[in-house]
Amino acid sequence: MTGSGERVVAHRAWEWIIAWVGGPVLGAGVGWAVKPLAAWVAALPWAPLQGPFKLAESVPDWVLIGVGALAGLALAFLVAMDMLRVTVSAERVVLERGDDTTSIDGADVGTVFLDGKKLVLLGADGQELASENTDLDAKALREAFTATGYTWLADGDPHSGDYRLWVEDTPGLPTGADALLKARKRAISRSDDEDVRLLRTELVKLGVVVRDDKKRQYWRLTAKR
Incomplete structure (x- = not known):
């Protein structure tokens, strides 16, 4: 295998913005909607669990919105921690997801391909070196690996x-x-x-x-x- 330089494939800035901004905004919107929904259900004489709905109706709007925003922020954190970052060079392939890092010696990599939503690296003997779920752009992944000398299989798993x-x-x-x-x-x-x-x-x-x-x-x- 030959190749030089280093290529990084990661989620774009706007994807991070959507996660970190969109999560809290969506959560705040859900929190804002809780009170009118609770009031509507509490007004139905046949609806079960009247107590919790009446309690939710009595909670101040700012509390519900704040709790919703915090829940959205927690969700954004989980989404961000699940985003995969791939660093490719002739010497090694590094896969990072949150606090988990997998480093694979480039000389051990035989072929690379996408199996559905999974990025798969195989050794020359067919052994699986890595299999990671990813939403990264397929074209960007292919170009990163081929530019650094790896064999990319367009037809998937051989x-x-x-x-x-x-x-x-x-x-x-x-x-x-x-x-x-x-x-x-x-x-x-x-x-x-x-x-x-x-x-x-x-x-x-x-x-x-x-x-x-x-x-x-x-x-x-x-x-x-």
Whole structure:
């Protein structure tokens, strides 16, 4: 692989502005709408939970608006923490999301592609080096990687035909992989994204690449196990 310089792909300034300004504004608007909505519901004799609605009706407007704005600010913070920043050079690829940073040696990267909304980096043996959800511009990502010498696959995952649907006690998996997939299934069912990601990493160590489709897990083996 050859290439030089460094390319950064990140969300644009206006996207950050929308998150940090739009969140509090939207939250304040919801807070402002709470009181008239509560008054309307409280006036309906057949409506349940009259107590909470009457209580909301009695709260000053500025309190509701302030609480809504703070909730919107918290939401904006979560959105900002989930934004991916990709720094690409011939020497390494750095993926940053909030406080999490993944640095991958450029010499280890075989191919790069988008699998739906996921940015995927594979090693020469087909091992998954990274798989990150992203809304970054596809063209900008492609140009950053190709300009620094990486192989970008426009057609997506070259191993898409190798995946098999996982069911419990599937034969052919390395020792320990089935238990990890069972644990990952439980994590998916409770929407525990941190555990889902951690268990995916553990599966990669065993030579198993997993992909998800509508809460189903599909797996394939890498050449190096």
